[in-house]
Amino acid sequence: MLTPTYLAQQLVNALNLGSLYALVAIGLTMVYGILRLINFAHGDMMTLGAYLALGIIALLALPVELALVLPMLLVAGVGLLVERLAYRPLRGAPEVAMLITSLAISSLIQNGATMTLTAQPRPVRLPSQLAQRIAIGELSLAVMDLVIVALALALMVALGVFVKRTTIGIAMRACSENLRAAQLMGVDVNRVIAIAFAISAGLAGVAGVLWSGKFGLVDPFMGFVPGLKAFVAAVIGGIGSIPGAVLGGYLLGFAEVLFVAFAPPGLSGYRDAFVFALLLIVLLVRPAGLLGQREVNRA
Numbered sequence: 001m002l003t004p005t006y007l008a009q010q011l012v013n014a015l016n017l018g019s020l021y022a023l024v025a026i027g028l029t030m031v032y033g034i035l036r037l038i039n040f041a042h043g044d045m046m047t048l049g050a051y052l053a054l055g056i057i058a059l060l061a062l063p064v065e066l067a068l069v070l071p072m073l074l075v076a077g078v079g080l081l082v083e084r085l086a087y088r089p090l091r092g093a094p095e096v097a098m099l100i101t102s103l104a105i106s107s108l109i110q111n112g113a114t115m116t117l118t119a120q121p122r123p124v125r126l127p128s129q130l131a132q133r134i135a136i137g138e139l140s141l142a143v144m145d146l147v148i149v150a151l152a153l154a155l156m157v158a159l160g161v162f163v164k165r166t167t168i169g170i171a172m173r174a175c176s177e178n179l180r181a182a183q184l185m186g187v188d189v190n191r192v193i194a195i196a197f198a199i200s201a202g203l204a205g206v207a208g209v210l211w212s213g214k215f216g217l218v219d220p221f222m223g224f225v226p227g228l229k230a231f232v233a234a235v236i237g238g239i240g241s242i243p244g245a246v247l248g249g250y251l252l253g254f255a256e257v258l259f260v261a262f263a264p265p266g267l268s269g270y271r272d273a274f275v276f277a278l279l280l281i282v283l284l285v286r287p288a289g290l291l292g293q294r295e296v297n298r299a
Contacts, residue, residue, distance in 0.1 A: 002262075005138040010261040011254075016145050016214060018253025019152035023207040024230035025237070025245035026159065027200030033176040033240040034196055037098050041082070041105035042204055043227015047113060047220060049075045049205030050212035054124060064127045068151070071209050072202045079201025083194050106224075113220035121219040124212045148210045155203065156246055163242065168195055176240065225272075229256075232275055236282045238292020247290060252278070 024046065031039050052071040056062045062070075086105055090098050126144060134141045163169035171192045174182040183189045204223075211226060212218045229252060231239075237248025255278055260268045282290065 006261075008139050010257055012139075012141060012145055013261075014254040014257035015250075016148050016253070017257055018250035019149050020207050020211055020214075020226065020249075021230050021233045021253050022246045022249025023152050023155065023203050023210075024226060025234040025249045026156065026242055027203040028227075028231055029234045029237075029239050029242060029245040030172070030196050030200050032234070033242075034172065034179065034193055035087075035098070036095055037087070037102065038231065039200075040099070040102040040227070041109065042102075042200065043223035043225075043230070044106050044109040045075050045079065045201045045204035046208030046211060046223035046226060047109065047218075048078060049208030050124075050218045050222060051113065051117065052205070053209040053212065054122060054218050057127065058125070064130065068206060068209055071205045075205030075208075076198040076202035079197040080194055082201075083197035087197075088190065088193075110220050110224070117220065119220055121217045124216050124218055126213055126216075130213065144210075144213050148214060151206070151210065155206065159199070159203075159242070162199075168192065172196055229272075229275055232279045235289055236279060238289030241289070241291045241293075244289055244291035251290075 024042065027045075028039060028042050031037055031042075049071040052074055053067040056067045056070055057064065082105060086101050087098055090101060130142075130144045130147065132143045134143065134146075163172060168191075171182065171187045172195075174185070174187060175189060175192050179189060182192075204227075207226075208223060212222070230249065233248035233252040234245045235248070236251060237244030237246070239245075252275065256271055256275055259274050260271055286292075
């Protein structure tokens with residue numbers, strides 16, 4: 001039965017899912033905007049972040065704040081390492097070479113996690129302060145839901161300020177417009193790209209922590225589907241555009257949750273098909289995405 005409480009709960013769920021998709025999509029679109037690289041290993045950074053948080057909470061018994069900050073920093077370091085060892089040597093090679101490399105890195109992370117940690121899903125037990133629920137009238141909200149939305153919005157605002165107001169952020173925008181021209185103007189392109197990879201991976205790591213906290217499980221393949229859907233969100237919003245990634249993430253989150261909430265029960269299992277159908281519809285109407293611009297020559 002469609003009650004106001006049920007509708008409000010679905011909107012909260014949609015806001016949560018959209019926030020997570022937006023966080024991951026921003027990282028994807030930052031790297032794509034500079035290198036025109038579709039990084040299929042991006043979702044696996046979520047997996048690394050989730051496992052690191054699990055170890056920090058369960059094994060090291062460190063405070064929950066560190067379970068958010070440390071995975072972000074450590075996964076950002078992994079992003080730097082991957083960029084330096086795997087992508088930088090391929091700079092100037094055909095774009096398909098880096099695309100295949102990203103698939104190889106994804107497979108390496110997934111299989112490495114399977115061999116060392118086993119493929120068995122591991123439960124995530126939230127600290128008591130995050131497992132509590134808050135009653136607002138007839139609506140019951142988990143503290144974790146509020147943390148996801150608040151942290152995601154804070155990180156997105158901080159990134160927006162960083163990109164618009166700092167020297168490195170302005171250099172990133174210049175590289176996104178024309179990488180060769182930015183290099184000729186004295187921009188340290190290697191440094192800019194490395195920082196973009198670090199920020200991208202760090203955001204994915206935080207998203208992995210929040211994802212595992214919300215859904216309560218971690219496994220070596222948990223980042224693949226969210227990473228793929230975040231790519232869909234980035235394309236819907238206009239890949240290469242950070243505001244487009246945010247818009248696409250929230251649109252996809254709301255569309256997916258509302259489809260499951262209001263579709264007949266027999267169709268709820270087709271949520272992934274619905275996501276890709278939505279992508280096709282948007283691209284038929286707006287081939288460059290909702291906020292994207294047609295590609296120009298970046299000689």
